[in-house]
Amino acid sequence: MATMQEIAKLAGVSRGTVDRVLNNRDGVNEETKKKVLEIAELMDYQPNKAGVALAAQKKNIKIGILLYGEGNLFFEDMKQGFIDRYNDLSLYGFSYVIKQSKSHVREQLVALDEILKEDINGLIISPFNDERIIKKINEISDAGIPVVTVNTDLPDSKRIAYVGSDTFKGGQTAGGLMGLFTKGKAEVGIITGSRNVHGHEERIEGFKNIISKNYPDIQIEAIEECHDDDYKSYEAIQRMLIEHPGITAFYFTAGGIYGGCKSLYQLTQKTPMTVITFDSLEPNIEYLNKGIITATICQDPYHQGVGALSIMVDKLILDKDPEQEKTLTEINIKIKESL
Numbered sequence: 001m002a003t004m005q006e007i008a009k010l011a012g013v014s015r016g017t018v019d020r021v022l023n024n025r026d027g028v029n030e031e032t033k034k035k036v037l038e039i040a041e042l043m044d045y046q047p048n049k050a051g052v053a054l055a056a057q058k059k060n061i062k063i064g065i066l067l068y069g070e071g072n073l074f075f076e077d078m079k080q081g082f083i084d085r086y087n088d089l090s091l092y093g094f095s096y097v098i099k100q101s102k103s104h105v106r107e108q109l110v111a112l113d114e115i116l117k118e119d120i121n122g123l124i125i126s127p128f129n130d131e132r133i134i135k136k137i138n139e140i141s142d143a144g145i146p147v148v149t150v151n152t153d154l155p156d157s158k159r160i161a162y163v164g165s166d167t168f169k170g171g172q173t174a175g176g177l178m179g180l181f182t183k184g185k186a187e188v189g190i191i192t193g194s195r196n197v198h199g200h201e202e203r204i205e206g207f208k209n210i211i212s213k214n215y216p217d218i219q220i221e222a223i224e225e226c227h228d229d230d231y232k233s234y235e236a237i238q239r240m241l242i243e244h245p246g247i248t249a250f251y252f253t254a255g256g257i258y259g260g261c262k263s264l265y266q267l268t269q270k271t272p273m274t275v276i277t278f279d280s281l282e283p284n285i286e287y288l289n290k291g292i293i294t295a296t297i298c299q300d301p302y303h304q305g306v307g308a309l310s311i312m313v314d315k316l317i318l319d320k321d322p323e324q325e326k327t328l329t330e331i332n333i334k335i336k337e338s339l
Contacts, residue, residue, distance in 0.1 A: 002043035061094040064120035081305025152199030165299035171206020193254030230259025237263035249274040258283035
C-alpha cells in the first residue's frame with residue numbers, strides 16, 4: 001500500500017503538497033492536483049484510518065434519514081441495517097437522526113422541514129414521487145447537502161445515488177410468477193401502496209409489461225391504494241371481491257399484506273387464489289405457510305439500509321463519490337416449500 005512520501009516522490013512534489021491534495025485542501029494548482037490523484041489511484045493509496053476518523057470527529061457530521069410508513073416492518077428491517085452499519089463505522093464519530101412520516105406526500109414534506117432543522121450534512125430518503133418532493137430534494141442538493149434515495153428512487157432529482165431493488169424487474173418477476181402459477185389465465189386485483197411512490201408504480205408497470213407480452217389471458221380488473229395500511233388493505237380486498245367477483249388472483253406491490261391476506265383467509269378458504277407479494281416479513285411468512293400467499297419476492301431491506309449509509313459516509317467523510325448511480329439488491333423468490 002502506497003504512502004504519501006512514495007506518491008510525492010513519483011509526482012515530483014513535496015509530501016505537504018500530496019497531503020493538501022488528498023485531504024482536499026486549497027493551495028495546489030489543478031495540473032499538480034490531477035497528477036497526484038492519478039498516481040494515488042494507480043498505487044491504491046488508502047488514507048490512515050485514525051487520521052481520517054480524527055478529522056471526521058472534528059466536523060460533527062450528522063446524517064438525516066427520512067422514511068415513510070410508520071410502523072412498517074419493512075422499514076424496521078432497513079433501520080436495523082442503518083444501526084448495524086453505524087456501529088461498524090462509529091470510529092468516524094458521526095451521528096444520525098431517523099424520522100418516519102405517514103404514507104402521504106404532505107406528511108413527508110413536513111418531516112423534511114423538521115429533519116432539516118437538525119442541521120444535517122447529508123440526507124437518506126425513501127421519497128414520494130411528487131414534484132414538491134423533487135423540488136425540495138433539488139434545493140437540498142443545491143445547498144451542498146448530498147441526497148441518497150433508498151428503496152424507491154427519484155431519477156429526475158439531483159440525488160447522488162439510489163440504493164434498492166430494481167422495481168421494474170421486480171414487477172416483471174411478479175408478472176412471470178403470476179403467469180406460471182395461473183397457467184396464463186386469471187383476473188387480477190392489485191393492491192398497491194401509493195400511486196405517488198415511484199417504486200410501487202414501477203412494479204405495476206413491470207407486471208403489465210410481462211403479462212401483455214406473454215400472458216394475454218391475464219386481465220387486471222382493479223387497482224387500489226392502501227398506503228401500506230393493513231386495515232385499508234383488508235377493506236380494499238373485501239370491496240374488490242364484491243365489485244369484481246371474477247377475480248381469481250391478487251398482486252400486492254407493497255405493504256398492507258397482513259390485512260389483505262387476513263381478508264383473503266376469511267373469504268377464500270374454499271376457493272384458493274394465486275397471491276404474489278413482496279418481502280419475507282413475518283406476515284408474509286405466516287400466510288405463505290397457510291397457503292394464502294403463493295410466492296413472495298424479496299428485496300432485502302436490511303442491506304438497503306447498510307448500502308445507503310455506506311455511500312453517504314463515503315461521500316461526507318472520505319469525499320468519495322458513489323462508484324455507480326444505482327446499487328441494486330438481488331431479487332429472490334420464496335415459496336412455502338423453500339421456507
